[in-house]
Amino acid sequence: MINSENPYIPYIATVEDTWDETYGDRAIKTFKVVFDDEEVRENWSHLPGQCAMIGVLGVGESMISISCSPTEGKFLRFSVMRMGKVTQALHQLEPGDKMMVRGPYGNNFPVDEWQGKNILTIGGGIGQAPLRPIVEYVKANKDKYAGLTLVYGARTSGDLCFKGEFDEMSKSGDLSCHLTIDMEEEGWDHNVGFVPQMLLDLKPSPENTIAITCGPPIMIRFVLENLKKLGFEDEQIYTTLENRMKCGIGKCGRCNAGNMYVCKDGPVFCYSVLKEIPEAFA
Amino acid sequence: MSAMLLNKDKWPEFIGKLTAKNLWAPQAEGDAIRFGPVKEGDLPALDYNNTRVPPKQVLFPQTETMYRFQLGNVEMETPELTGEQVVLGLRPCDARAMDIVEKLFKWDVDDPYYLKRRELVTLVGVACSEPGLNCFCTTVGGGPASTEGLDLLMVDFGENYLLEAVTDKGKTLLEEVKELLTDAPADSAAQKEKAVAEAEGKIKRTIDSEGVPAGLPGLWEDPLWQRVSASCLGCGTCTYLCPTCHCFDIQDEVEGFDGRRLRMWDSCMFGEYTMHTSGHNPRPSRKERTRNRISHKYSYYVDKFDVIACVGCGRCINLCPVNIDIVEILRQVKEAL
Numbered sequence: 001m002i003n004s005e006n007p008y009i010p011y012i013a014t015v016e017d018t019w020d021e022t023y024g025d026r027a028i029k030t031f032k033v034v035f036d037d038e039e040v041r042e043n044w045s046h047l048p049g050q051c052a053m054i055g056v057l058g059v060g061e062s063m064i065s066i067s068c069s070p071t072e073g074k075f076l077r078f079s080v081m082r083m084g085k086v087t088q089a090l091h092q093l094e095p096g097d098k099m100m101v102r103g104p105y106g107n108n109f110p111v112d113e114w115q116g117k118n119i120l121t122i123g124g125g126i127g128q129a130p131l132r133p134i135v136e137y138v139k140a141n142k143d144k145y146a147g148l149t150l151v152y153g154a155r156t157s158g159d160l161c162f163k164g165e166f167d168e169m170s171k172s173g174d175l176s177c178h179l180t181i182d183m184e185e186e187g188w189d190h191n192v193g194f195v196p197q198m199l200l201d202l203k204p205s206p207e208n209t210i211a212i213t214c215g216p217p218i219m220i221r222f223v224l225e226n227l228k229k230l231g232f233e234d235e236q237i238y239t240t241l242e243n244r245m246k247c248g249i250g251k252c253g254r255c256n257a258g259n260m261y262v263c264k265d266g267p268v269f270c271y272s273v274l275k276e277i278p279e280a281f282a
Numbered sequence: 283m284s285a286m287l288l289n290k291d292k293w294p295e296f297i298g299k300l301t302a303k304n305l306w307a308p309q310a311e312g313d314a315i316r317f318g319p320v321k322e323g324d325l326p327a328l329d330y331n332n333t334r335v336p337p338k339q340v341l342f343p344q345t346e347t348m349y350r351f352q353l354g355n356v357e358m359e360t361p362e363l364t365g366e367q368v369v370l371g372l373r374p375c376d377a378r379a380m381d382i383v384e385k386l387f388k389w390d391v392d393d394p395y396y397l398k399r400r401e402l403v404t405l406v407g408v409a410c411s412e413p414g415l416n417c418f419c420t421t422v423g424g425g426p427a428s429t430e431g432l433d434l435l436m437v438d439f440g441e442n443y444l445l446e447a448v449t450d451k452g453k454t455l456l457e458e459v460k461e462l463l464t465d466a467p468a469d470s471a472a473q474k475e476k477a478v479a480e481a482e483g484k485i486k487r488t489i490d491s492e493g494v495p496a497g498l499p500g501l502w503e504d505p506l507w508q509r510v511s512a513s514c515l516g517c518g519t520c521t522y523l524c525p526t527c528h529c530f531d532i533q534d535e536v537e538g539f540d541g542r543r544l545r546m547w548d549s550c551m552f553g554e555y556t557m558h559t560s561g562h563n564p565r566p567s568r569k570e571r572t573r574n575r576i577s578h579k580y581s582y583y584v585d586k587f588d589v590i591a592c593v594g595c596g597r598c599i600n601l602c603p604v605n606i607d608i609v610e611i612l613r614q615v616k617e618a619l
């Protein structure tokens with residue numbers, strides 16, 4: 001629910017909980033936040049794939065994927081990698097602190113159109129953040145989908161987000177979960193190797209399947225190549241773009257990829273559309 | 283009352299009346315002409331070609347406070363935009379640009395700052411009689427007496443100005459100064475037509491945009507982009523001073539405990555503009571940025587809003603330090619199609 005009086009004015013939310021997903025230079029922290037205003041809390045609605053501008057007054061705002069599904073409850077989750085000025089300030093927020101949130105922005109994954117199909121998400125690193133809501137959404141509407149498979153990789157085991165959640169889901173049989181890390185590690189009993197290769201090895205059938213991939217540009221490029229090798233049609237493949245953004249509402253001009261404003265026409269694109277935009281993979 | 287004559291003897295009186303209404307107009311400042319508030323007793327400079335800085339700042343200030351806050355507090359206060367304003371002496375191209383940019387600021391979600399300022403201002407344009415060397419408005423949908431975006435148009439008739447109201451706001455303004463005006467003579471339409479035709483005849487530069495919006499994406503890998511951007515310095519002048527360029531950055535500024543969230547003009551000709559925090563840049567060099575600038579104006583904007591986002595004012599040509607020329611770029615585009 002974009003603020004109708006002034007779309008640039010964020011809503012005030014309170015951090016209810018926060019935890020570390022990964023550590024190190026580019027640590028990832030997840031925030032669970034709740035809007036202060038009851039009306040906003042009740043009327044807010046988003047779908048998997050949408051984003052929000054979140055920030056701290058006096059520092060700035062960053063576009064961040066909403067990493068929870070609306071089926072989880074009346075709160076929002078963001079998983080933020082510490083990269084620069086704003087994300088650094090966000091990382092300092094503790095439970096009880098205020099976070100500024102405006103949105104939701106962008107289009108969404110057409111999860112309802114995908115009913116009856118197998119859902120295959122292929123993620124790398126922080127790229128799992130926009131995919132997580134799909135997983136949660138499909139899980140919550142289990143009988144409406146044919147199946148759910150997750151392929152997810154990161155540099156090291158310590159760089160994987162939401163690992164505990166996925167472990168639990170695969171134990172309960174909600175999900176067929178395939179994790180990989182770049183290099184051998186002591187105590188790691190899943191796959192070792194890059195995501196695109198693991199995808200090839202798994203040989204998922206394109207039959208009645210939708211594949212969604214998010215991650216570093218280089219990973220996306222090879223995943224797309226390999227999905228084609230596996231026989232996926234362009235219409236069965238979805239991804240997101242992450243161009244730099246300021247306004248989120250199609251005004252500041254910053255986010256365009258060719259004639260698409262990623263903040264409005266995206267961030268979700270079907271590969272059949274994306275491959276026609278020459279700038280999309282720049 | 284939609285077309286009236288103002289005798290130039292009454293000019294100071296006319297300006298005096300408008301000055302009381304928070305008047306902005308072009309004024310001489312050293313050897314430059316720039317738009318600014320008119321002080322009592324001052325007269326606008328209309329016998330110029332066009333200002334270096336376009337009057338887009340009237341609706342879209344170079345830096346604008348979006349809201350204020352106190353550090354450590356979550357209350358946000360938006361500056362209230364009130365107070366009507368008259369801007370006199372805009373050229374038709376610059377007024378048209380405001381109409382064109384407004385489409386974006388109205389697209390789906392309203393931009394309250396731009397639209398409020400637009401609502402508060404009355405735009406009084408002046409038809410061009412001496413177009414500049416690099417003007418090409420006539421081939422991009424405009425003309426030296428185009429009224430698009432204007433509330434009132436003035437045409438120089440020698441001893442008089444013809445004042446033509448375009449909108450209700452324009453009519454109201456005429457009403458307010460009516461004791462200074464006389465009815466326009468019966469032949470004024472013909473006289474205007476003649477003046478406009480004369481001005482049009484003086485425009486020497488043209489663009490042939492047929493097929494360009496649809497064709498530009500197909501020229502993605504064309505060597506022309508390297509050629510036309512080779513000397514570009516990336517200074518951003520062509521975009522800062524373009525009346526249809528509307529890109530902005532958003533930044534926070536804090537002094538003591540007083541914080542402001544600001545938006546300010548930005549330029550797609552800067553490398554930082556598209557640079558991701560990771561260091562990856564989807565438009566790494568001036569070639570990609572030039573290609574984007576031209577494609578945005580002549581193709582993407584047309585796709586979205588059905589109009590070319592260039593009004594042919596010639597500023598980017600006149601003011602580029604290395605003489606990069608959009609008319610010449612479009613000629614090469616056309617040739618490559």
Ligand SMILES: Cc1cc2nc3c(=O)[nH]c(=O)nc-3n(C[C@H](O)[C@H](O)[C@H](O)COP(=O)(O)OP(=O)(O)OC[C@H]3O[C@@H](n4cnc5c(N)ncnc54)[C@H](O)[C@@H]3O)c2cc1C
Pocket residue numbers: 051060061062063064065066067079080081082083084085086087088126129130241242243244245246267557558559560
């Ligand atoms: C649609 C979308 C979804 C995203 N989802 C997530 C997510 O779920 N988790 C996450 O950690 N990151 C996400 N990002 C990236 C995140 O927005 C940037 O990492 C963040 O803005 C960096 O800001 P900073 O101030 O910390 O870094 P600085 O380098 O200090 O950035 C300064 C400014 O640059 C802009 N900026 C820099 N890089 C980017 C970028 N890659 N994308 C957009 N704006 C940028 C920001 O507006 C910021 O204000 C997403 C980006 C987009 C566009």
Ligand code: SF4
Pocket residue numbers: 520523524525526527579591592593594595596597598599608
């Ligand atoms: S692109 Fe150049 S000629 Fe066209 S409106 Fe902008 S400054 Fe004027």
Ligand code: SF4
Pocket residue numbers: 513514515516517518519520521551601602603604605606
């Ligand atoms: S004004 Fe000329 S040199 Fe400067 S960025 Fe534009 S094209 Fe390049």
Ligand code: FES
Pocket residue numbers: 244245246247248249250251252253254255256261262263264
């Ligand atoms: S983020 Fe401003 S136009 Fe897309």
